[in-house]
Amino acid sequence: MFNTESLPPLGKEYWWFLFFDGSGEKPVQIMLLIYRKHGERMLFNDKEMALRKLGDGEFLGVTSGWVFDGEKLRDLGDGNVAVRLNGEEIASEISGEKMTLSGGYPDYRLKVGNLIDLTMGKGVFQEDRDARGVFLPPFGMGWVDIYSGAKGRVLDKPFDGTAHLQKVFGATIYGPFHWGRIVFGNGSTTSFFTLKTGRVSETFFHRSLAFYDKERGEIIKFDNPSLKITRSEQRWTINGRDGDKEMNIVLDAYAEKMFTMKGGGSQVYVEYAVKAREFTLRTDARTVTLGDIGDGVGTIEDAYW
Numbered sequence: 001m002f003n004t005e006s007l008p009p010l011g012k013e014y015w016w017f018l019f020f021d022g023s024g025e026k027p028v029q030i031m032l033l034i035y036r037k038h039g040e041r042m043l044f045n046d047k048e049m050a051l052r053k054l055g056d057g058e059f060l061g062v063t064s065g066w067v068f069d070g071e072k073l074r075d076l077g078d079g080n081v082a083v084r085l086n087g088e089e090i091a092s093e094i095s096g097e098k099m100t101l102s103g104g105y106p107d108y109r110l111k112v113g114n115l116i117d118l119t120m121g122k123g124v125f126q127e128d129r130d131a132r133g134v135f136l137p138p139f140g141m142g143w144v145d146i147y148s149g150a151k152g153r154v155l156d157k158p159f160d161g162t163a164h165l166q167k168v169f170g171a172t173i174y175g176p177f178h179w180g181r182i183v184f185g186n187g188s189t190t191s192f193f194t195l196k197t198g199r200v201s202e203t204f205f206h207r208s209l210a211f212y213d214k215e216r217g218e219i220i221k222f223d224n225p226s227l228k229i230t231r232s233e234q235r236w237t238i239n240g241r242d243g244d245k246e247m248n249i250v251l252d253a254y255a256e257k258m259f260t261m262k263g264g265g266s267q268v269y270v271e272y273a274v275k276a277r278e279f280t281l282r283t284d285a286r287t288v289t290l291g292d293i294g295d296g297v298g299t300i301e302d303a304y305w
Helices: none
Strands: 011-021 029-037 041-044 047-050 052-055 058-068 073-085 089-094 097-104 107-112 116-122 129-136 139-154 157-171 177-184 189-196 204-213 218-223 226-230 235-242 245-262 266-282 287-289 296-304
Touching (some): 011 139, 011 296, 029 089, 029 245, 029 296, 058 089, 235 266
Antiparallel strands (some): 041 047, 073 089, 097 107, 107 116, 189 204, 235 245
């Protein structure tokens, strides 16, 4: 989390910090991004950004982010700023405020001026950290995820929810995909991923769906789940079947934010804050619904060229 890599051609490096509050009709969410890529310049949200190494553990990159405060989305803007990594801290700026993430697993602190002050600690999840990679020569990507509880204040209001810290590094072209993670009231989670062939393509491949059952200590996986997107209603329906197991989840988006990147290829990330409208898990032994696991809140991502 606190390292920065030497970027080869097609190299990219991301830090994503996501926070979900589980309460309210439209729960509070936060997304913060630190980003850099190989090269000296790029367009980020149609603004020219300079990119270069400044010193050991220091570079000029991009920061961006938003806060959904329970009623509306507050855009924190885009910055072309110095990012410094020193020991167990990454420091930068966003929206004119100093931004720092510091600590070590499982205890971290995120502070953004007087806007955000959150303390993280070991959560109640079935899976609280993960490291993975994909290598398809000549391309490759690796990432680490940390899942934890988070408490503090956001926009001068109390926050009590969860955190997802992610560091991604790789040498690859951009590509189109969907990704999502939902956190339920009892600490269970579900994650979804699929590649696609284009912006509005409904041809999906390399699909995966998993439910992390906190109460039973189980991980239930589904290969080749289906996805239906009802764009007129901003609704996502995901269904997985495997023998005697079936899972169905319907997600309604209540906030939306787009990031665009151009330079050495182009990519669009559309981030949706979502809440579970329906959830059902059926096996030969039981049926689980939202009434059993609590409200679900999270993010769905639509990425394309």
